[in-house]
Amino acid sequence: MIILVFSAVYTANAQKELNKYETKWVLEAKSQLEAALSDIDMTDSERLRIVQRSAVTLKEYGQPSIWPKGDIPIQQFMDEQFNQCKDEIATMSALSLNLEHKTLDQKMKLINTIQIEVVENQIQMLIPGSTPVQLSSDAVSTVFNVDIMGVSGGKRQDAKDLTSRFKELAKTNKLIEQINILVDGHRVSLRQINEDKDLLRKKVLLWKRAYVNAYSGAFTMKGYEGAILAQDKPSSQSNPIVGTWLYKEDKSIVAGYIFNSDYTATQIIYDEKYTGWTWETKGNTLYLIGGNGKRNSWEYRIDNGRLYLTVEYNGEKVEGLPMVKQ
Secondary structure: OOOOOOOOOOOOOOOOEOOHHHHHHHHHHHHHHHHHOOOOOOOHHHHHHHHHHHHHHHHHOOOOOOOOOOOOHHHHHHHHHHHHHHHHHHHHHHHHHHHHOOOHHHHHHHHHHOEEEEEOOEEEEEOOOOOOEEEEHHHHHHHHOOOOOOOOOOOHHHHHHHHHHHHHHHHOOOHHHHHHHHHHHHHHHHHHHHHHHHHHHHHHHHHHHHHHHHHHHOOOOOOOOOOEOOOOOOOOOOOOOOEEEEEEEOOEEEEEEEEOOOOEEEEEEOOEEEEEEEEEEEOOEEEEEOOOOOEEEEEEEEEOOEEEEEEEEOOEEEEOOOEEEO
16 A cells, blocks of 8 residues: 655745645645545546646745655556566466365365455455465456455455355366466456556656646745745644554454554554555544545444444445454
8 A cells, every 4th residue: 555755845944934724725735636646546637637736836835846756656556456466366376276186175175274354345365385365356256256245354254155165166176267267367457457557657757747847837926935834733642543453363463553643554464564554534434545545434433442443335334343452
C-alpha cells in the first residue's frame, strides 16, 4: 500500500503565515493533488483539471512545487500488481507441479498443510515452502466455484469451504486442471497490466508537463513568497483509536492495525507489516486511505479495550474479529 509523501522546504525568513482559511485551501490543493496521482479510477479529464488547479493554488500562496520525484503512486501501485501477479503465477505453477506426481493421500496431506484466510476481498494462502499468495476472491470464486464473501478481519467459513473444494477436486483429479486455469488467467492479466503500465507512463509525462506549466505560469500574490501554514491542526493524541490493535491466534498475529498520532497507519496480516496508509475518523466511521487513493471505511466501536470494525454486505452489517489494544 502506497501513499504519496510530500516534502516542502520553506525559507528561514518567511514573510507571512497563512490564516486558517488560506491554510485550508493549500492543504486541500495538496490533498487533491495526492488523490489525482493516487486514484486509479479517476477520469483523465478530472485528473488533469485537479493537477493544474492544485499547481496554481500552491504557487499563488507561496508554496513550493510538490510533484513527487520518481514514479507517482499509481505507477507504484501498478508495479506492485505486476509483481504480485508474477509471484502468484510462479507459486501456483509450482503447486500444480508439486501435486502432479503425488498420490491422492499425499495430495490430501499437502492440502491440509495450506493455511487459507479470507481478508476483505482477498484470499491469503500460505503454502509450505512457498512465499505467501494473495488471490482475488473473484478469481477464486470463478475458478473453484466457492462464493467468497469476505469481511474485515477474515471469514473462516469461506477458508474452510475453499479447502474442502480443493479436496473434492483432488479426489476427481481435477485440482491441477483448475489451478492451471487460474494460472492461465493470471498470465492474461499480467500482459494487460504490462500494457497498462506502458500507457500510464505516457500519460504521466503529460500530467507532469501540465502541472509544471500551470505552476510556472501562475503568480505568487504579493507578500506571500515563502509563506508558512497556520499551525492549528488538531492533535490526534486524544483519539482513542490511536495505538496498536491486534487479533491473535496461538500467539501469532492474524490481523491488526497500528494507528499513529501523525495520522499514518500500518496494517498487519499474519505478522507481516504493510505501511503507507493514512487514517482519519469522523463520528463512528474510520477511514483508511491507501496508495490507490481509495478510502476504505468501516463503522467502528471500541468496547472493553477491543476494536470492532463493521462493514455492510448485501444490506447486512457484518462485524469483524475483535482486535485488542496492546
